[in-house]
Amino acid sequence: MMNFQGSHILSVSQLDREAIARILDISANMAPYAARQKRCTVLEGAILSNLFFEPSTRTRVSFGSAFNLLGGYVRETVGQENSSLSKGESLFDTAQVISGYSDVIAMRHPQMHSVEKFAKGSTVPVINGGDGANEHPTQALLDLFTIQSEMMHFHKGLDNLDIVLMGDLKHGRTVHSLSKLLSLYNNVKVTMVSPTALQMPDSVVSALEDSGHQVIITDTMAGNLSCDVIYQTRIQQERFASKDEADLYRGHFSLNKSIYQQYCRENTVIMHPLPRDSRPEANELDSDLNDLDSLAIFRQAQNGILVRMALFALTLGVEDQLTQYEKEVNWHTNKR
Numbered sequence: 001m002m003n004f005q006g007s008h009i010l011s012v013s014q015l016d017r018e019a020i021a022r023i024l025d026i027s028a029n030m031a032p033y034a035a036r037q038k039r040c041t042v043l044e045g046a047i048l049s050n051l052f053f054e055p056s057t058r059t060r061v062s063f064g065s066a067f068n069l070l071g072g073y074v075r076e077t078v079g080q081e082n083s084s085l086s087k088g089e090s091l092f093d094t095a096q097v098i099s100g101y102s103d104v105i106a107m108r109h110p111q112m113h114s115v116e117k118f119a120k121g122s123t124v125p126v127i128n129g130g131d132g133a134n135e136h137p138t139q140a141l142l143d144l145f146t147i148q149s150e151m152m153h154f155h156k157g158l159d160n161l162d163i164v165l166m167g168d169l170k171h172g173r174t175v176h177s178l179s180k181l182l183s184l185y186n187n188v189k190v191t192m193v194s195p196t197a198l199q200m201p202d203s204v205v206s207a208l209e210d211s212g213h214q215v216i217i218t219d220t221m222a223g224n225l226s227c228d229v230i231y232q233t234r235i236q237q238e239r240f241a242s243k244d245e246a247d248l249y250r251g252h253f254s255l256n257k258s259i260y261q262q263y264c265r266e267n268t269v270i271m272h273p274l275p276r277d278s279r280p281e282a283n284e285l286d287s288d289l290n291d292l293d294s295l296a297i298f299r300q301a302q303n304g305i306l307v308r309m310a311l312f313a314l315t316l317g318v319e320d321q322l323t324q325y326e327k328e329v330n331w332h333t334n335k336r
Ligand code: CP
Pocket: 055, 056, 057, 058, 059, 060, 130, 139, 273, 274, 275
């Protein structure tokens, strides 16, 4: 069994099915704490350093809220311009210093593998909040948690899943990490819909095919969207050489209610890691889908709190205390 305590979480490749099942189970147990129906202070006095060197709304704030909900404090650094990295300090030196101030570090950085490089200098666990176009492991875990929760309504699980990944599959780190996790399950069908120039990297396709899964690669939506889950993504303009280049691909695979009703199943679950680009020229997920129960995007974002709480509990080794704490709280409650 994987020992999480003191470990960095840098890539989904570190995880097997048993480790994922443990994370997802603990995430589910976090729901009453996240909803503040129950209170928990197992991380009282502990400090999270949130280092976000690239824009973020969900990942940064949910890491912080998750830590607060377990009783800990959060220190934030946002933007390279506000960090001494802009004065030429190395990632290793920054890690040596910040890990001396913290119990755990969450980090996002625009360069691939930069978080791994940073972790080599850290004396405390480092959690990858996204490193360039490489990976976004905590997003993939919350995506898996969401798929599991949504599929439960249809008496399905993560095996035998029929999923469509759509949009900028070349640069979208969330779909890279999610595909690697899906390769661990049985009999998964993955349809990858993207412009030819923005296809999924070969290494990610191979990971699925080598595990015996069916992969369909196409640049056409018509006839390819009948599935359990459609996972839409944004054109990742920040990974292109110029806005003009990104503009070549924007708006080609927009999903709206009319396309959904024409090509998806009646209950196809719609996911997106967010942010969705709502500008008219992009609009990859139209707001006319907002009234559909099958639009899971905001439940998905909310699940980020649960999964990140679970990861903090595991990497800081307080998961057992949480269980113990719950037993004691129940015992005191029952005594009254
Ligand atoms: N899904 C996601 O990573 O969102 P943010 O960029 O807002 O953190």
